[in-house]
Amino acid sequence: MPLYLNEDQQMLHDSAAEFMKGEAPVSHLREFRDKNCKDGFSHALWKQFAEMGFTGILIGEDEGGLGMGHVEAGVVLEQIGRNLTPSPFLTTSVVGVEALNAGGKALRDKYFPGILSGDTVLALAVDEGPKHRPDQIGMAATREGNGFKLDGKKQFVVQGGSADTLIVAARTSGSAGDDKGLTLFAVDANAQGLSKNSVRLVDSAMAAHLEFDGVLVDADAVIGEVDEGDVVLRRLLNAGRSGAAAETLGVGAGAMDITVDYIKGRKQFGALIGSFQALQHRIAHLYSEMEIARATVLKAQQMLDEGSSKAELMVSVAKAKAGKATALSVKEGVQMHGGVGMTDEYDIGLYMKRDRALQEFMGDVNYHTNLVAEMHGY
Amino acid sequence: MMSDLETFRAETAAWLEANCPPEMRQPMVDESDAVWGGRNPTFKPGQKEWLDVMAAKGWTVPDWPKEYGGGGLSRAETKILGQEMARLKCRSPLSSFGIWMLGPALLHFGTEAQKKHFLPPIARGEIRWCQGYSEPGSGSDLASLQTSAVDQGDHFVVNGQKIWTSYADKADWIFCLTRTDKNEKHKGITFMLFDMASEGVTTKPIVLISGQSAFCETFFDDVKVPKEYGEGVSSVVYEVNKGWDVAKYLLGHERSMISGGGSEGSTSLGAKFADQYGRDEMGRLDDPMLRAQMAEMDIDVLAFRAMAERFGDTFKAGLCHPAQPNMMKYAGTEINKRRHELIMAAGGSEVLEWESEASNGGLTARSWLRTKANSIEGGTSEVMLNVVSKQILHLPGA
Numbered sequence: 001m002p003l004y005l006n007e008d009q010q011m012l013h014d015s016a017a018e019f020m021k022g023e024a025p026v027s028h029l030r031e032f033r034d035k036n037c038k039d040g041f042s043h044a045l046w047k048q049f050a051e052m053g054f055t056g057i058l059i060g061e062d063e064g065g066l067g068m069g070h071v072e073a074g075v076v077l078e079q080i081g082r083n084l085t086p087s088p089f090l091t092t093s094v095v096g097v098e099a100l101n102a103g104g105k106a107l108r109d110k111y112f113p114g115i116l117s118g119d120t121v122l123a124l125a126v127d128e129g130p131k132h133r134p135d136q137i138g139m140a141a142t143r144e145g146n147g148f149k150l151d152g153k154k155q156f157v158v159q160g161g162s163a164d165t166l167i168v169a170a171r172t173s174g175s176a177g178d179d180k181g182l183t184l185f186a187v188d189a190n191a192q193g194l195s196k197n198s199v200r201l202v203d204s205a206m207a208a209h210l211e212f213d214g215v216l217v218d219a220d221a222v223i224g225e226v227d228e229g230d231v232v233l234r235r236l237l238n239a240g241r242s243g244a245a246a247e248t249l250g251v252g253a254g255a256m257d258i259t260v261d262y263i264k265g266r267k268q269f270g271a272l273i274g275s276f277q278a279l280q281h282r283i284a285h286l287y288s289e290m291e292i293a294r295a296t297v298l299k300a301q302q303m304l305d306e307g308s309s310k311a312e313l314m315v316s317v318a319k320a321k322a323g324k325a326t327a328l329s330v331k332e333g334v335q336m337h338g339g340v341g342m343t344d345e346y347d348i349g350l351y352m353k354r355d356r357a358l359q360e361f362m363g364d365v366n367y368h369t370n371l372v373a374e375m376h377g378y
Numbered sequence: 379m380m381s382d383l384e385t386f387r388a389e390t391a392a393w394l395e396a397n398c399p400p401e402m403r404q405p406m407v408d409e410s411d412a413v414w415g416g417r418n419p420t421f422k423p424g425q426k427e428w429l430d431v432m433a434a435k436g437w438t439v440p441d442w443p444k445e446y447g448g449g450g451l452s453r454a455e456t457k458i459l460g461q462e463m464a465r466l467k468c469r470s471p472l473s474s475f476g477i478w479m480l481g482p483a484l485l486h487f488g489t490e491a492q493k494k495h496f497l498p499p500i501a502r503g504e505i506r507w508c509q510g511y512s513e514p515g516s517g518s519d520l521a522s523l524q525t526s527a528v529d530q531g532d533h534f535v536v537n538g539q540k541i542w543t544s545y546a547d548k549a550d551w552i553f554c555l556t557r558t559d560k561n562e563k564h565k566g567i568t569f570m571l572f573d574m575a576s577e578g579v580t581t582k583p584i585v586l587i588s589g590q591s592a593f594c595e596t597f598f599d600d601v602k603v604p605k606e607y608g609e610g611v612s613s614v615v616y617e618v619n620k621g622w623d624v625a626k627y628l629l630g631h632e633r634s635m636i637s638g639g640g641s642e643g644s645t646s647l648g649a650k651f652a653d654q655y656g657r658d659e660m661g662r663l664d665d666p667m668l669r670a671q672m673a674e675m676d677i678d679v680l681a682f683r684a685m686a687e688r689f690g691d692t693f694k695a696g697l698c699h700p701a702q703p704n705m706m707k708y709a710g711t712e713i714n715k716r717r718h719e720l721i722m723a724a725g726g727s728e729v730l731e732w733e734s735e736a737s738n739g740g741l742t743a744r745s746w747l748r749t750k751a752n753s754i755e756g757g758t759s760e761v762m763l764n765v766v767s768k769q770i771l772h773l774p775g776a
Contacts, residue, residue, distance in 0.1 A: 280767035378652035
């Protein structure tokens with residue numbers, strides 16, 4: 001498979017680009033932020049996502065979705081990143097759907113119709129501390145009656161306040177650090193004993209701290225097999241990480257484009273500042289980094305879609321490389337904008353904030369760099 | 379049912395297994411293990427057999443048309459051949475500026491007669507070429523070159539000096555940029571081909587910081603270059619005074635070739651060094667800072683490898699920006715330099731040894747020093763960034 005978008009994927013790219021630019025550009029984010037909207041996204045826009053078919057992009061055709069892959073999900077996510085669109089697409093249609101795809105038919109039948117129609121929103125509850133450490137999950141799920149009782153805390157649950165259902169990773173046996181013994185649950189957001197504290201993040205997205213105090217769930221809430229949650233978790237993390245990498249890429253590319261435009265128009269010392277070699281070399285270097293990140297992200301997505309045994313390695317490479325390149329893009333962007341880069345009026349600062357949040361989502365550059373060393377056996 | 383490509387992969391793997399001599403499935407130790415062919419070739423065991431069987435199949439240049447000595451393979455088949463050779467650890471049968479640089483230029487700009495005359499001996503490794511581009515006063519500003527070629531009816535007379543001519547002392551022929559019009563800059567340059575055995579050609583190797591002498595100074599003193607080497611085989615590629623078009627095209631190829639360094643080394647540096655460096659009780663490389671740098675390098679190498687694949691695919695499909703080779707050259711050479719810095723840091727004092735047997739004659743240090751040229755030769759990193767700024771990002775001129 002050549003490492004560029006095929007004709008169908010290019011068409012999807014064009015329609016996603018047009019849609020996001022038309023319906024949810026950066027001004028849309030500003031509007032929601034300034035209204036202090038507690039949901040963090042527009043339900044009307046989520047319905048439009050459904051009408052475009054985006055919400056079911058990873059749902060099989062026989063189940064009413066588009067039956068596409070990670071490359072296509074990434075195409076949509078890149079446009080979300082480019083426009084800083086507030087949307088539950090990543091947590092619902094990429095991470096959530098991939099988790100449910102790893103589970104049984106009953107759960108898919110229960111949740112997919114709502115996702116396809118743009119009514120259901122899913123959120124993922126994995127992190128328990130300020131850094132992403134899925135191997136250290138300690139939250140307890142103990143057998144109780146026909147099901148389980150959940151006790152513990154989760155944080156950085158993006159869209160956790162507005163989600164209808166939470167995908168929760170908890171420990172049914174063993175202790176923190178063990179490979180086996182994890183179980184994934186689909187938990188109703190209104191379950192008794194579950195308290196949510198929704199907070200606004202630096203990028204204006206909403207994320208929740210969750211506290212589970214004896215939350216009871218039925219056995220049929222289990223996604224996949226009990227104690228075998230690592231299989232489901234691996235799959236949803238791969239989807240989330242490659243998806244976040246694609247969104248990050250959109251943020252970096254968007255920031256680079258507006259910066260290139262800015263330095264082509266700003267004059268100082270009687271010259272366009274974009275004519276200064278001091279800036280040209282830095283932005284040309286950035287272009288190079290972004291190009292490499294783009295190739296890396298697409299490679300990881302293709303490998304996931306092919307079911308390659310080395311996909312996981314490439315996903316970490318992609319999350320790290322896209323993270324590094326985009327961090328450079330937003331930092332250079334603010335610096336090259338000069339004083340106006342510090343103002344809320346200019347968009348470049350918003351790109352810097354979104355990048356920071358995406359860096360932490362499902363593992364930052366350091367986390368994935370460490371994983372790459374581990375996967376290489378050192 | 380296997381698809382055509384799956385069948386091709388299986389047959390290719392079987393053929394390589396059957397035909398690649400065992401010596402040619404060992405990793406190359408240094409540059410002396412490369413096979414350059416030419417009129418006076420030197421071969422180590424297995425090298426000649428490997429070159430001959432591969433050349434007979436056209437697989438020294440798998441994607442060239444069969445009538446010019448190539449394998450006539452499609453892009454997908456060429457990729458598969460490369461993958462299978464890498465998987466079976468088969469060495470490249472032939473290193474050649476003819477293949478990497480002159481060939482692509484001739485395929486694009488050459489006449490049918492020139493292609494038929496010059497390409498097959500390149501594919502078979504019979505003629506070794508060198509490149510006459512840079513001059514003492516014309517480095518980054520290559521188009522200011524002064525080596526003159528004066529039209530004398532049925533031949534040109536060439537006078538001047540080239541520098542950094544790789545392996546000029548070992549080359550049979552040269553593709554050379556000469557000035558045919560002193561009143562023009564870019565439009566007064568001609569791309570010509572001539573025999574290094576011609577009277578008036580002398581070469582002098584330059585000793586580099588690595589102690590090696592791959593580059594030469596090349597002097598032309600009233601060298602007679604015929605206008606034709608037989609019926610219709612002109613010594614000028616494209617047209618007189620249009621050599622800059624050929625040179626630019628060829629620099630694209632050179633830049634993507636040098637960038638290939640970024641993907642050198644099939645295994646992870648960290649995995650390799652953990653064994654000799656020692657591991658902690660968790661099995662981790664026993665130096666956390668070095669381990670982190672190694673992992674960063676792994677990421678950059680794997681990322682660049684994806685970039686190289688994408689570059690190749692988009693280039694073949696005509697989807698790639700024409701100035702993209704400049705970005706590839708910049709990124710690939712910078713990664714390669716960093717990689718060798720890291721290898722030196724990991725090796726510590728042992729890799730400082732310059733002549734000892736244990737250090738294989740200072741191989742690690744010499745290779746490290748050699749990579750410093752990567753971001754200078756074929757256009758400096760700074761020139762690459764200028765080109766990206768102007769041609770891809772369309773930033774205003776100073």
